[in-house]
Amino acid sequence: MASTSTSNPKALILLSGGLDSYTAAACAQSQGFQGYGLTVLYGQRHDCEIDAARRVAQALNLAEHKIIQLDLRLFGGSALTADLEVPKAESAQAEVSAGIPITYVPARNTILLSLALGWAEVLGAFDIFIGVNAVDYSGYPDCRPEFLQAFEKLANLATSAGVQGQGKFRIHAPLVSLSKADIIRRGVALGLDYSLTHSCYDPDEKGRACGLCDSCRLRLKGFRDAGLTDPAVYIQRDV
DSSP states (O other), X not given: OOOOOTTSOEEEEEOOSSHHHHHHHHHHHHTTOEEXXXXXXXXXXXXXXXXXXXXXXXXXXXXXXXXXXXXXXXXXXXXXXSSOOOOBHHXXXXXXXXXXXXXXXXXXXXXXXXXXXXXXXXXXOOEEEXXXXXXXXXXXXXXXXXXXXXXXXXXXXXXXXXXXXXXXXXXXXXXXXXXXXXXXXXXXXXXXXXGGOOOOSSOOTTOOBXXXXXXXXXXXXXXXXXXXXXXSOBSOOOO
């Protein structure tokens, strides 16, 4: 997908390398924004998604793509950043049903959006895109619309650009009310190649998706419900 003209407004896009952020980035470009991607290596066990973020950024021809390191393993508290088992299959479903799952990383989206806000203010970009989805990830408090609304208010109170009236920061979550199947359908309509992405929480040493964690199961079900085949490489497909 070609980048938009340099005369177009800038958008800061949080780019994880997963299916959702890829689609959100494409949505930003389809709306005429010039995309700047920010990827954070925060100590996640599925750090092969960083390579996926590079592939996605190149495919989208973003104006710039930054990768920064911030090691949240120092805090732990999540199966993604500590020596805790990632729930698989039935246990993954039970985690979701029970409430906030152990794969929730404490304050992650608050941290990531804060980093995005800092770069956005430097760029003069007042639009920040994030690929959160409240339908499939309702167990995560930082994927909900009320969190995004609160952060948007904070962004305009906590920045020089905001308080001096240089512009109004807006947090865009174009996928927040969509099912995984609807997200995939939107991406396919935008011409996206989902083989570039990575979603698994617990891949093997070759980067193959486990097929059993919550993220894999949601992704596989999304492709199935959309009537499509997931191009990702799996150790096994449980859905």
